[in-house]
Amino acid sequence: MRRSLLRAAPLALAAMLALSACVPSEAEGDELVGHVSVTSFEVAGPVPAPTGGINRAGSARVPVRGYEPVGDVQPWATLVWAHGGSFIRGTLDWPEADWVSRSFAAAGLRVISVDYVLASDTVKAPAPSNDVAAVVAWAGAEYGGPLVVGGASAGAHLATLATLAQAERAPERAAAALLLEYPTMHRTQRVDPQLADAVAALPEARRFRADRIAEMYSFYLGSGLTDGGPLVVGELPADRLALLPPTIIVNADADELRASGEExxxxxxxxxxxxxxxxxxxxxxxxxxxxDESASAREQSAATMAHFVSELRRTLSL
Known part of the structure; x- marks a missing residue:
């Protein structure tokens, strides 16, 4: 097992810290900010047209935002990225989408950030992951070079399902790596008494107690599932998980969902x-x-991004 608790190297950290000065924007059309080109567009979704009733299929068109390094830099991989938000919220303007994508692009990756359909009273699983999977399939066909998929929190869950879908449907363009940031993968995760003590003093808004996790998945999955219906990633059998590529996981420290990432x-x-x-x-x-919450937040966020980039280059033998 390889588990790193180290900070990024000083030079890499300094380079990543400079990215925090980039201010997220609406990204209408083409835009140049912080040596990164940003373009908003749409990708064909998993369904030809919206359907009535409960939507478990996905979107006809999936909004995305593309980020590329500018100048003479050629992207060394294409990353499809999904923000988090407990399956029910999140936008392409969230730092977890925009700042993260700019950071990856400044390090030389092409990034496609996905505005997948959010779970609601009329949208249920697997519609959100189907949207991400459609973008992964499009990116795999559109671009050469290594294909990488990643996401944060609930987005990490969706990214993993999309990676599996790509491996099963188009193994010749399967993802070469999977990046997971503080992922949630289980409806019921294993108990970790030591971690429980570490998070006991957190404000309630930052807690992920067992009942909150169960409610989150219950709303995302909905009712009336039949055999073969959507499952959560942590409940998939080993023979399906074996289709996943090398995986890089970063967990938050005082985070009850860390138990899910480690499991x-x-x-x-x-x-x-x-x-x-x-x-x-x-x-x-x-x-x-x-x-940008504080100096330590900038350092921690930059260290995470530098780690993902260095581990991804190592994984891809670059």
Whole structure:
């Protein structure tokens, strides 16, 4: 097992810290900010047209935002990224989408950030993951070079399902790596008394108690599922998890969902999938949505991004 608790190297950290000065914008059309080109467009979704009733299929068109390095820099991989938000909220302007994508693009990746349909009273699983999967399939066909998929929190869950869908439907363009930031993968995660003590003093808004996790998944999944219906990632059998590519996981420190990320890492290893883990010290869940909250937040967020980039280059042998 490889689990890193180290900060990024000083030079890499300094380079990533400079990215925090980039201010997210609406990204109408083409835009140049912080040596990154930003373009908003749409990708064909998993369904030809919206349907009535409960939508479990996805969207006819999926809004995305593309980020690319400018100048003579050629992207060394294409990353499809999904923000978090408990399956029910989040936008392309959230720092967890925009700031993260700019950071990856400044490090030389092409990033496609996905505005997947959110779960609601009329949208249920697997519609959100189907949207992400449609964008992954499009990116795999549109661009050459390594294909990478990633996401944060609930977005990490959706990214994993989309990665599996791509591996099963188009193995010749399967993702070469999977990036997971403080992922939630289980409706019922294993109990960790030590972690429970570490989060006991957190404000309630930052807590993910067992009942809150169960309610989140219950709303996302909805009722009336039949055999073969959508499952949560942590409940998939080992033979399906074995289809996943090498996976890089970063967990927040004082975060009850860390138990899910660590449990999922163990499941991947048992299925034969290479995994690296890191705990970003001093953080709580969702810290990449607050990179400018304080000097320490900037340092922690930059360290996470530098770690993802360095581990991804190592994984891809670049």
């Amino acid at each position: 999922f890492a163990d499941q991947l290893r048992a299925a034969g999938v290479p995994v690296t883990e890191r705990i970003e010290l001093g953080t709580v869940h969702g810290y990449l949505n607050r990179p």
